[in-house]
């Protein structure tokens with residue numbers, strides 16, 4: 001075994017080095033990580049598990065996974081020290097964006113998709129009065145989102161879900177400062193859309209990141225279809241029944 005291989009060797013399917021390849025294989029079937037785009041990273045205790053760059057994400061193996069220690073990084077997280085590096089690869093270009101979710105939000109998992117629905121929503125927003133914020137309310141699936149950072153419970157049916165949009169940059173890593181700024185401006189958001197590119201979604205753990213990403217993709221698809229039917233994303237609906 002080469003140095004660090006023990007960090008990605010486990011018979012437990014829930015081990016991050018096994019989970020990242022199996023999640024990416026599922027995400028590929030949804031069109032989230034096609035053509036090497038998109039990906040997923042997991043942070044467990046101090047260890048961050050990262051996919052290689054430019055590989056077919058649905059075909060990855062546990063032995064392809066990078067591992068770094070958050071505590072061992074310098075304060076800027078720019079000079080990254082890997083505990084395990086597979087030969088022949090570079091780490092994902094999304095690494096600094098995933099690290100932002102782990103360090104600024106204490107997330108346990110961050111997913112980046114190139115979903116058509118996410119891209120279409122950012123294109124539709126371009127020609128609106130509010131191109132930098134996706135907003136939707138009065139849709140049941142909104143309940144699939146947490147209320148926000150360090151808050152308990154989920155959003156309610158009548159709450160408005162708001163997802164900020166940042167502009168794309170020629171290089172994925174250059175998105176980091178804009179993603180971090182969007183997090184600061186929108187402390188309760190669990191996702192940031194990237195115009196003409198996709199979306200970053202995170203959660204306290206893998207289950208929450210995955211279900212929030214699924215809920216969001218459902219809402220993006222619904223929003224695109226609503227726009228086609230000239231239906232508004234924000235509506236005034238009088239609450240019915242007891243308000244809890």
Ligand SMILES: CSCCC(=O)C(=O)COP(=O)(O)O
Pocket residue numbers: 035036037038039051052053054055091092093094112172
């Ligand atoms: C055709 S994918 C372009 C890069 C990108 O947007 C992405 O999400 C994947 O980056 P990685 O370095 O993880 O391959």
Ligand SMILES: [Zn+2]
Pocket residue numbers: 037038112114172197198
């Ligand atoms: Zn991308």
